Amino acid sequence: MTSTVRRYVALTDGFLDDVHHAKTAYGVLRYGRDDVVAIVDPKFAGCRLHDVVPGIGRDAPVVATVGEALAFAPTSLLIGVAVSGGALPPVFRNHVLAAIDAGLEIVNGLHQFMAWDPEFAARARASGARLWDVRKPPDDVPLMSGAAYGVPQTVVLAVGSDCAVGKMSVMLELAAAAQADGGRAEFVATGQTGIIIAGRGICVDRVISDFVSGAAEQLVTSVAPEAAFTFVEGQGSIIHPAFAAVTYGLMFGCAPDLLVLCHDVERKLIGDGEFDVPIPDLPALVQLHEATLAPIKPAPCVAVALNTRVLSPAQAQAHIHQVQAQTGLPTDDAVRFGGGKLWRAINAASRRTGKRLAGTATHS
Amino acid sequence: MTSTVRRYVALTDGFLDDVHHAKTAYGVLRYGRDDVVAIVDPKFAGCRLHDVVPGIGRDAPVVATVGEALAFAPTSLLIGVAVSGGALPPVFRNHVLAAIDAGLEIVNGLHQFMAWDPEFAARARASGARLWDVRKPPDDVPLMSGAAYGVPQTVVLAVGSDCAVGKMSVMLELAAAAQADGGRAEFVATGQTGIIIAGRGICVDRVISDFVSGAAEQLVTSVAPEAAFTFVEGQGSIIHPAFAAVTYGLMFGCAPDLLVLCHDVERKLIGDGEFDVPIPDLPALVQLHEATLAPIKPAPCVAVALNTRVLSPAQAQAHIHQVQAQTGLPTDDAVRFGGGKLWRAINAASRRTGKRLAGTATHS
Numbered sequence: 001m002t003s004t005v006r007r008y009v010a011l012t013d014g015f016l017d018d019v020h021h022a023k024t025a026y027g028v029l030r031y032g033r034d035d036v037v038a039i040v041d042p043k044f045a046g047c048r049l050h051d052v053v054p055g056i057g058r059d060a061p062v063v064a065t066v067g068e069a070l071a072f073a074p075t076s077l078l079i080g081v082a083v084s085g086g087a088l089p090p091v092f093r094n095h096v097l098a099a100i101d102a103g104l105e106i107v108n109g110l111h112q113f114m115a116w117d118p119e120f121a122a123r124a125r126a127s128g129a130r131l132w133d134v135r136k137p138p139d140d141v142p143l144m145s146g147a148a149y150g151v152p153q154t155v156v157l158a159v160g161s162d163c164a165v166g167k168m169s170v171m172l173e174l175a176a177a178a179q180a181d182g183g184r185a186e187f188v189a190t191g192q193t194g195i196i197i198a199g200r201g202i203c204v205d206r207v208i209s210d211f212v213s214g215a216a217e218q219l220v221t222s223v224a225p226e227a228a229f230t231f232v233e234g235q236g237s238i239i240h241p242a243f244a245a246v247t248y249g250l251m252f253g254c255a256p257d258l259l260v261l262c263h264d265v266e267r268k269l270i271g272d273g274e275f276d277v278p279i280p281d282l283p284a285l286v287q288l289h290e291a292t293l294a295p296i297k298p299a300p301c302v303a304v305a306l307n308t309r310v311l312s313p314a315q316a317q318a319h320i321h322q323v324q325a326q327t328g329l330p331t332d333d334a335v336r337f338g339g340g341k342l343w344r345a346i347n348a349a350s351r352r353t354g355k356r357l358a359g360t361a362t363h364s
Numbered sequence: 365m366t367s368t369v370r371r372y373v374a375l376t377d378g379f380l381d382d383v384h385h386a387k388t389a390y391g392v393l394r395y396g397r398d399d400v401v402a403i404v405d406p407k408f409a410g411c412r413l414h415d416v417v418p419g420i421g422r423d424a425p426v427v428a429t430v431g432e433a434l435a436f437a438p439t440s441l442l443i444g445v446a447v448s449g450g451a452l453p454p455v456f457r458n459h460v461l462a463a464i465d466a467g468l469e470i471v472n473g474l475h476q477f478m479a480w481d482p483e484f485a486a487r488a489r490a491s492g493a494r495l496w497d498v499r500k501p502p503d504d505v506p507l508m509s510g511a512a513y514g515v516p517q518t519v520v521l522a523v524g525s526d527c528a529v530g531k532m533s534v535m536l537e538l539a540a541a542a543q544a545d546g547g548r549a550e551f552v553a554t555g556q557t558g559i560i561i562a563g564r565g566i567c568v569d570r571v572i573s574d575f576v577s578g579a580a581e582q583l584v585t586s587v588a589p590e591a592a593f594t595f596v597e598g599q600g601s602i603i604h605p606a607f608a609a610v611t612y613g614l615m616f617g618c619a620p621d622l623l624v625l626c627h628d629v630e631r632k633l634i635g636d637g638e639f640d641v642p643i644p645d646l647p648a649l650v651q652l653h654e655a656t657l658a659p660i661k662p663a664p665c666v667a668v669a670l671n672t673r674v675l676s677p678a679q680a681q682a683h684i685h686q687v688q689a690q691t692g693l694p695t696d697d698a699v700r701f702g703g704g705k706l707w708r709a710i711n712a713a714s715r716r717t718g719k720r721l722a723g724t725a726t727h728s
Contacts, residue, residue: 143606144605144606145638146605146638146639146640149639204573205572205573205574206572206573206574207572207573208569208570208571208572208573209568209569209570209571209572209573209576209609209610209613210569210570210606210607210609210610212573212609213605213606213607213608213609214606238612238656239659239660241508241510241577241616241617241619241660242507242508242574242577242578242616242617243574243577244577244612244613244616245573245574245576245577245609245610245612245613245616246573246574246609247612248602248608248609248611248612248613249573249608249609249612252605252606252608252609253605253606255605274509274510275510275513275660276510277659277660278659280659284659288655288656288659291652291655292602292652292656295603295641295642295644295648295652296603296605296639296641
């Protein structure tokens with residue numbers, strides 16, 4: 001299955017240097033395969049991307065308007081921010097209208113759908129612009145059938161101690177490490193940024209609860225048969241009171257063979273602490289995930305992926321060693337230090353599941 | 365909060381003696397507080413309900429048409445069947461139209477909404493008939509906030525080894541037993557038949573997965589403050605691959621103090637066996653439920669409710685004793701033998717949670 005090739009203009013008006021709010025843009029810049037030909041952000045107009053966000057891994061010019069960005073022959077405008085509540089920042093509105101009028105596709109991961117906005121919809125009809133509301137699930141998501149139990153790939157699911165600990169990035173790093181190692185691996189997107197990066201997927205938290213497992217199953221059963229490994233973006237946490245329904249539906253629906261537990265070393269309480277739920281120690285979390293899946297389809301947790309962003313490199317390595325000793329599982333920060341170590345642990349564990357090995361598909 | 369008083373005509377055309385398909389009608393007849401003034405079922409026209417369905421606990425005339433049923437001054441037509449796929453049986457269509465034209469409210473628990481049918485909608489506009497599509501969730505379900513942790517009532521949740529093992533009936537029996545014992549108890553409906561019986565509730569399996577816990581929380585926080593016990597209708601099972609998302613969302617959102625595990629003694633595999641998932645033994649299921657809730661808000665399982673329908677009374681009692689010995693928990697068939705025994709177990713356990721006792725609300 002091939003994706004449309006896009007040339008993005010990323011719209012971040014005022015947020016380009018804000019790692020939290022511009023996370024959609026950052027995700028696409030860091031992991032997307034599509035070109036990002038320009039950034040629209042008047043606050044930083046005239047700068048280069050790599051001056052504003054060093055280490056993002058690529059460069060682009062920053063301009064003040066969509067009109068200026070058209071010089072770089074874009075196909076699509078990316079709404080580059082995710083804000084609390086999911087509404088479009090008012091200052092973005094005129095940029096979006098200009099892009100629609102220019103016939104650009106609008107790629108929108110916000111809760112607020114572009115197609116529901118009468119003005120956007122009317123102008124898009126007039127110009128022929130496509131409005132891609134990434135979070136909108138397909139209308140025909142089926143109930144789970146059990147087909148996910150029969151996929152030939154080794155299905156690896158990211159699970160986490162909380163939301164927003166880096167599950168998507170870890171799966172992207174592991175898929176890249178597998179590919180670099182000659183394995184045929186596919187990333188399966190289950191959230192808006194992942195979908196934009198992969199060009200397809202289903203935002204499972206937006207699916208009616210009866211159909212969440214069916215959506216996850218559909219995602220893993222539609223992976224190309226020649227892939228040997230499927231890396232499924234995780235969602236939420238089984239200990240998050242508000243979002244565990246999504247997490248469990250995804251866990252059961254994608255029928256993983258192997259789990260990777262993701263954790264942010266800074267996080268002590270679930271969410272922003274509003275539920276006063278402490279995160280249990282990692283061995284207990286591993287055990288709870290395995291116990292949950294055991295009656296249905298057992299899946300061992302075979303690696304721990306830490307987010308050590310707040311630690312110095314030396315502190316990070318010390319923490320990684322400590323967690324590795326505590327859990328008895330290969331542990332690393334796959335975003336910071338690369339996915340190689342955890343990928344090797346997964347590949348080794350995959351041999352024990354009896355599923356196809358990394359080499360099988362590429363050599364056959 | 366008071367419910368509308370209804371006088372139902374139950375529509376079962378052809379299904380009145382079919383315990384599986386007519387389960388919506390049976391549920392309302394067995395547990396509803398509203399009158400059922402007539403049954404529309406041409407196949408049994410001229411019979412009395414208690415001749416066709418002995419033991420249902422009440423009686424009504426069976427007539428062939430909605431027109432005849434109007435003689436009994438109904439307010440509402442109940443779609444009395446639940447069929448696979450959730451569509452309206454074609455033979456029901458003319459009955460529904462006749463009821464709409466007569467100005468009767470249509471109470472519909474099917475997946476297929478009456479309001480989405482252009483002909484039904486137009487005729488209802490003309491006659492002023494209300495179309496109550498019970499499964500349609502409110503538009504304003506919030507995300508979970510944690511407010512459920514603060515409710516004063518003892519919240520009792522039915523959990524189960526599978527779907528369709530009797531969780532709704534058990535909670536209705538327990539609420540009735542509590543009330544008979546002088547306790548102020550409220551039943552909280554989370555599925556279509558429960559909602560029709562209670563006159564309100566939210567069909568949680570139809571809520572977008574991100575909001576399932578929020579819906580469950582809204583239900584328990586809106587229980588009348590003078591109630592001492594809230595009996596929450598369970599959904600699905602934490603080991604059902606297709607529906608566990610709903611189950612977990614409900615479990616976390618309603619923040620139970622106590623669990624009652626429901627099980628059908630005949631059931632060996634989840635669902636119709638399509639997932640090939642054996643139901644674990646009941647002590648293991650109790651343990652898994654408690655382990656799941658432990659990191660968030662611990663809730664012990666304090667009783668086992670068996671569905672012994674397929675056993676003789678002597679066999680049922682023997683099985684109940686066996687499960688009681690195996691689990692160490694008070695066990696009974698609350699539908700067959702009454703809810704008294706399990707209610708006493710819950711009331712005793714409630715004292716240990718530090719929440720209000722059965723007597724507190726009624727004596728204050």
